[in-house]
Amino acid sequence: MARYLVMLALVAGFAAPAAAQAPDGWSVRVDRSTSASDPDDTPNLKVTTVGKGFQVTGGPAGTFWNPANAAAGDFAARASFKLMKPSGHLNYYGLIFGGDDLGGASQAYVYFLVGQNGTFIIRHRSGADVHDVQARTPNAAIVQPGADGSSTNVLEVRVAGATISYVVNGTVVHTTPKTGYTAKTDGLVGVRINHQLDVLVDGFSLQKR
Numbered sequence: 001m002a003r004y005l006v007m008l009a010l011v012a013g014f015a016a017p018a019a020a021q022a023p024d025g026w027s028v029r030v031d032r033s034t035s036a037s038d039p040d041d042t043p044n045l046k047v048t049t050v051g052k053g054f055q056v057t058g059g060p061a062g063t064f065w066n067p068a069n070a071a072a073g074d075f076a077a078r079a080s081f082k083l084m085k086p087s088g089h090l091n092y093y094g095l096i097f098g099g100d101d102l103g104g105a106s107q108a109y110v111y112f113l114v115g116q117n118g119t120f121i122i123r124h125r126s127g128a129d130v131h132d133v134q135a136r137t138p139n140a141a142i143v144q145p146g147a148d149g150s151s152t153n154v155l156e157v158r159v160a161g162a163t164i165s166y167v168v169n170g171t172v173v174h175t176t177p178k179t180g181y182t183a184k185t186d187g188l189v190g191v192r193i194n195h196q197l198d199v200l201v202d203g204f205s206l207q208k209r
Helices: none
Strands: 003-007 014-017 027-031 045-050 053-057 061-071 075-083 092-100 108-115 119-126 129-138 151-160 163-168 171-177 187-193 198-208
Touching: 027 045, 053 061, 061 075, 061 092, 061 198, 075 092, 075 187, 092 151, 108 151, 108 187, 119 163, 119 171, 129 171, 187 198
Parallel strands: none
Antiparallel strands: 003 045, 014 027, 027 061, 045 053, 053 198, 061 187, 075 151, 075 198, 092 108, 092 187, 108 119, 119 129, 151 163, 163 171
């Protein structure tokens, strides 16, 4: 039976272990919206263990990682994301990599996310600063919600030599060199679910090459 954990965040940027209800060893950093025009619709983030994966229902945005999932050199990170229903406005979900100090003030990582409108974004976060690597870009490989409101997309990041490939459902939708904001790919690999979303994450894997 699925179990759940309500993550209570008293301040923005709270990090806590996801405990027994979420996959063993995983932690979550809860990031509350500070926008008065786009507040979190519920105060808490719920994490439910489903099989070997987990379902995230917000509420606030969350970044999820397991310290065992640290990559260096060439690697491929992959997970399946099922959007259970569209949010009231566009929000994104997907993978992070190159993560460092994910629970601290100097958090840093690159994230590759897709949205319900069939677009993807690639961004770099350093502390409170966020930088565009690739702005919102439509791609036909991204599955949009069907008649039942749900959609499933398998995202993958492949690092090989000096090139990073960003893959959706087996299709490379973008590539970047390991320079600038994407120069650092070594580090923690995980998942990010932006606020007001209901997403089932399954099949997370990290293959080191």
